[in-house]
Amino acid sequence: MQATAFIGDEGGLVASGIAGPVPWWSFTKTVLATAALRLVEDGLLQLDGPVEGERFSLRQLLRHEAGLPDYGALPDYHRDVAAGAAPWPIERLLAAVDVERWHSEPGEGWAYSNIGYLKVSQLIERASGLPLQAALDRLVFQPARIATARLATLPADLEGVQMGAVENYDPGWVFHGLIVGTVADAAGLLRALMNGDLLGPAMLAEMLRGRALPEYRGEHPDPAYGLGIMLWANDPLDHPLGHRGEGPGSRIAVLARGTRAAAVWTALPSRLDAEAHAVALLA
Secondary structure, three states: OEEEEEEOOOOOEEEEEOOOOEEOOOHHHHHHHHHHHHHHHOOOOOOOOEOOOOOOEHHHHHOOOOOOOOOOOOHHHHHHHHOOOOOOOHHHHHHHHOOOOOOOOOOOOOOOOHHHHHHHHHHHHHHHOOOHHHHHHHHHHHHHOOOOOEEEOOHHHHOOOOOOOOOOOOHHHOOOOEEEEOHHHHHHHHHHHHOOOOOOHHHHHHHOOOEEOHHHOOOOOOEEEOOOOEEEOOOHHHOOEEEEEEEOOEEEEEEEEOOEEEEEEEEOOOOOOHHHHHHHHHO
């Protein structure tokens, strides 16, 4: 079970497989980063300088350089998700990850952190004065002319969403927020971002200033992470960039190169490598 969308240089869309919404998993981070950077352009957030009451900057949050821990490695988290338990209150989550235990000083190390993006979501709500869904509508979805994307916060919000073999999943377990939408809209949103429809040239350039991650070379030959976006450390615009994500039951990859964009979603277990397939579509 899979869904694929490709947008070519002239903007024509080719889609196959499932037409309805799917979970965007960590492609949500690219959306959150875009919203936060629009608020920076509006003067409502600052990219550098400590976030009020914190030791790290927004740039460090967006680039996973804030030194914050993550909950992805907590056995109790995965146990309760698999058991269909109700999502933990935020206070329990922060206590479980020992949020005051820093991996490194802000700006020094790199560690992927969903907790960091929870804080990004909170900053977006505070700076915009809107609930997260309304903020994302105004800052990202409407300017990108994306119709199907929405925030799923309760199990009922996943009605009609293709979740693979997983049943009774509660999207509240994605603490920074889980966006669902069609793969066509995922590809369209990334294409709009890279075409300059969402951010000005200077802010888009900041987004694509990546931190090289040579220690993670392996399946990726030249990895780097920008502001909510995965890219190549050298000449990122000459290579596919975007974000991949995975959660219970499925995997997604949303990538762009030049004026082309591709999104691939697949139910698990599957032999299809969503990211490799998206790269092939862009070739």
